[in-house]
Amino acid sequence: MLVLAPFAHAGDTAPLERGAAVTEPYALRELDRTTFGLNRMIVGERISEVPLTAADLFALPAMQPLRKSLDAEIDRYVAQHKATLPDESIGVGPSFAFELFDRAVLDSKDTRFVLSGVVNRMDRAFVDPAHCGEVRLLYRLVRTNQPETAEDAVSPRLPMTLNLVFKARGDDVVRSGTPSCAEIAKRWLDTADIELTGSELAAKLTGADGSLALIRPENILRIETNLQIAHAPKSAIRDFRTDYMMKVFDYHAETGSFEEAVMEDQIDRDRLLADPALAAAFKAWLLEPTHLAEFDHGTVLIPDQFLAKVAVAPTPVGFVNSALQPAFGLMQGEDTTHAPVFSEADVVGALEKAAANGVQLQNIRSVAGFERRLNDIGCGGCHQTRGIGGFHFPGVDWMAAKPSNATTVPGSPHFFGDQVRRRDILTAFAEGREPDFTRGFASRPQERASHELAGTVYDDGWGGHCYVNRPDQAENDKSFSAWTCASGLSCQATGNTRMGMCFISTR
Incomplete structure (x- = not known):
């Protein structure tokens, strides 16, 4: 599959997410306009060819509990802010010390959610083996009151994503027994060799034997939301701060709506x-x-x-009042x-x-x-680790004048660093082996990824996360002592911590 994305290592043109995600801009644009637009995917709400504006989306009966919950959580955040930081003003607009997410964009006819990526999560089959894990359609909130293809177009993206989570294999398929988890995994792995783009790629992926053929409204599990709830620029009394709020809403077929749920772990x-x-x-x-x-x-x-029903992840990490980690x-x-x-x-x-x-x-x-x-x-701590702000998948910006992931990648270092593990699990499924679902810390990929990721920012290369080992091995923490840097780099830390990043050695 032709996908413009970070290379695994020097000289390798194979994108890390090959066979485990769809990030080709023009195919995503075609899928958004046809098969996977939200007007077609929200259960029980089939609204012809017309894209759903944000106002239309949150007016649907299925989505009203979700919107009500988001409003209540934002109100709670504002109240907590005023109690803990009474001298810091908070509100919508740049005149406030803490600029709050503008909920008016959720009621607007000039905004909507567009498909910004499709991600295979069969690595989560340990949660639900019968359904072979999950597949996720990720949507980014954008403004629509500007031309999509203008040469001087500014990206219309807004800081909110909506993640529609599906069973990788629906109940009807489980009953029939075909296709199996092995066959579904093989379909995904085979996409790595497809040399198509745009509408041709979209048609191939959604065909009868395509990797996305089983993604249907009746297989929806839940919606996950992530939005930048507030941003505070650097001031005389503090460094900059941005908070991201995450919530999960399970789909209940009996009521036809998405209801607030606890967040896994x-x-x-x-x-x-x-x-x-x-x-x-x-x-x-x-x-x-x-x-x-x-x-x-x-x-x-x-x-x-x-478990909690909300997570708020601040960046940079370390705000005690956030009570998030x-x-x-x-x-x-x-x-x-x-x-x-x-x-x-x-x-x-x-x-x-x-x-x-x-x-x-x-x-x-x-x-x-x-x-x-x-x-x-948990969600909060993981999103604070190696994220792009508070997002692990900001998504493909196909509405930009020149869509490309060569310079603006759709995922965080954590996302790309985890692709080897996810693809290893897909390969095990396809070959009929028992998958190894284990994962390492969010900061550093497991050793199974060391060959493909060696020398990159995702592992031990420049910018990789590392641990400062001391000559006396008895003083080194066994949980992290293997987090070393590639040749020519050294682990450099600041303050009292021995956690650092790999940079060019100055010795």
Whole structure:
């Protein structure tokens, strides 16, 4: 497939997302105008050929609970801001210290969501094996009151994405047994060799045996939203700050609507700290050896009772008042007003118990490794790690005057760094092998990606995330000591942390 995107390494013209995502601009434009426009995909709302404006979309009965929830969450954010930062004004427009997301764009006839990418997530089949995981259609909010193809056109994109999540294999296919997960995976992998673009590629992908043939409205699982809720430029009293709000809405066929849901593995820090009994139950559950192993492998499914319905990810990372990274306060650290949920002794004891039971851990080999996994296991912490702002997939901008991903890539370093793992899982499915669903930390790909990603920003190349090892190996953290840099680069950190980035060695 002809896709303009980052290369895996010097001299290699194969895009990293080959066979696992659709990012060809002109094919996405064709798919948006035909098969996968939101007017065709929202269950029960088939609205001919007319694209849905944002005003039309949120007026649909299916979408009204979603809009109501977004409004309530923004109101709650404003109230919390005024309580914690009373001297910082907040509102819509550049005259405010914190410029708030303008909800008027969701009621406008001059904005709509356009398809900006299709992503295979069969790596999530451990959650739902029968349906072979997920496929996601990602839509970006844009302004439509300007020409799409004008030579001097400015990108009309607005800072909000809507992620429509589908079963990779619908219930009807599960009952019939064909195509199998192996066949679906093979269809996706075969797209890497398709040398087509635009309408021809779109037709190939949606054909009877195409990788997107099974993406139908009746297979919708949920909608995930992500929007830039507020932005504050640098001022005399603080550095710049941008907050991104994420929510999830499950589709309920019986009511025909999207209803607010808890977010997978998004630990509800505030409730745990306010309820000692709930905190104790969570600690006992997570440190049980089997759950600890799943937590380490990145395949844990934390029970709903411990989870939140919203995540707000600030950039840059580190705003204590945001209360967003779950480890803030769950272990002794920035939040000293509450008793920590986990002590170092708790973690050390759990690691020792797991080892005694023969549990093999891949990532968590220290207290710091446990804390980092607490941070990046949920949506908020992961989106704060190696993202483009608060997004991992800002999407393809095919409405630009000259659509191209050669200079403006559709995904974050985290997204591209995870493609080798995702494609490895697709290959295992296609070959009839048991897939390895494990994943490393959000900051650094697993060793299975070391060959393809070696020397790149995604792994150990310039800008890669690394750990400063000291000559005395006893002082080096076993969870991160393998995070080294390629030849000619050194791991350079600032402040008190030993986490850094790979840059040209000055020695």
